[in-house]
Amino acid sequence: MESALSKNEGEFSSVGTFSDPIYMQELRNQMIKFARLQVRDEGLAEDAVQEAMLAAYQHIDRFTGKAAFKTWVFSILKNKLIDLLRKEKRHTAASQLEEGENLNGDALMDVLFAKNGHWNKSERPQKWDDPDHGVENNHFWRVFDACLNELPERYSRLFMMREFLEMETPEICANEEVTVSHLNVTLYRARLRLRECLEDCWYQSEAKQ
Amino acid sequence: MMMKCTEATQMLSERLDRKLSTKEKLSLGMHTAMCSPCRQFGDQMKELREITKVYKDLNNVETKE
Structure with missing residues (x-):
């Protein structure tokens, strides 16, 4: 069934779109879902969406129509989230975050790799046969969602900025006040954990069935 | 000297973020030619990025103008 969002995209004038409650509600739901993936705090996510919608309404004259209305609103939300993450960073005791998670990362490295720096025999990556992560496979996406939520806060935040907000390395380093090598190590460990989680919870369990 | 798997896997991750x-x-290349687990790891890193892209699409995430 066609949603109000896809049906109305392009049919309404940008100003008219704001007076369509069904379209706006669907758009808001999608924006909140996206914002929650980034900030993991419902209140902050809703604030960011509210601010983005208000900014879109106030600056509707800047909407040129070159991109879809939804894409334009999402680009405003993306900027709001980046601002929010930057502000939040100032209020976070980074050293407290670092300590726990570095231990976490080192512990994972000790499990995966032997002292000589090569893979432990039992942890060597196996071929991911027939990933079967098509759109229709809800179970896979529930597993992926759970693995994503299992990432430590610090890993998750930088991984989301890189993979979801598609920010480049210099931009993330400037926002988060981290060095390039720190970012690279953090992204590496986030991917290691995600890979490990998917292998344990999906690929190997599928192979056993 | 031969690269360790810890170094190779980090480079396989970094390959997603910058040009080597x-x-x-x-x-x-010399390491992965001889190390099957690291070859698998490299494939899985690419696969992980593809999975993340599909996940984003499923969540109706649009971030590019």
């Missing part, structure tokens, strides 16, 4: 130098490509 010719020297890095060469030493990584």
Whole structure:
């Protein structure tokens, strides 16, 4: 069934779109879902969406129509989230975050790799046969969602900025006040954990069935 | 000296974020030619990025103008 969002995209004038409650509600739901993936705090996510919608309404004259209305609103939300993450960073005791998670990362490295720096025999990556992560496979996406939520806060935040907000390395380093090598190590460990989680919870369990 | 798997896997992750130098490509290529687990790991890193993209699409995430 066609949603109000896809049906109305392009049919309404940008100003008219704001007076369509069904379209706006669907758009808001999608924006909140996206914002929650980034900030993991419902209140902050809703604030960011509210601010983005208000900014879109106030600056509707800047909407040129070159991109879809939804894409334009999402680009405003993306900027709001980046601002929010930057502000939040100032209020976070980074050293407290670092300590726990570095231990976490080192512990994972000790499990995966032997002292000589090569893979432990039992942890060597196996071929991911027939990933079967098509759109229709809800179970896979529930597993992926759970693995994503299992990432430590610090890993998750930088991984989301890189993979979801598609920010480049210099931009993330400037926002988060981290060095390039720190970012690279953090992204590496986030991917290691995600890979490990998917292998344990999906690929190997599928192979056993 | 032969690269360790810890170094190779980090480089296989970094490959997603930056362009590797010719020297890095060469030493990584030599390592993965002889190390099947690291070859698998490299494939899985690419797969992980594809999975993340599909996940984003499923969540109706649009971030590019």
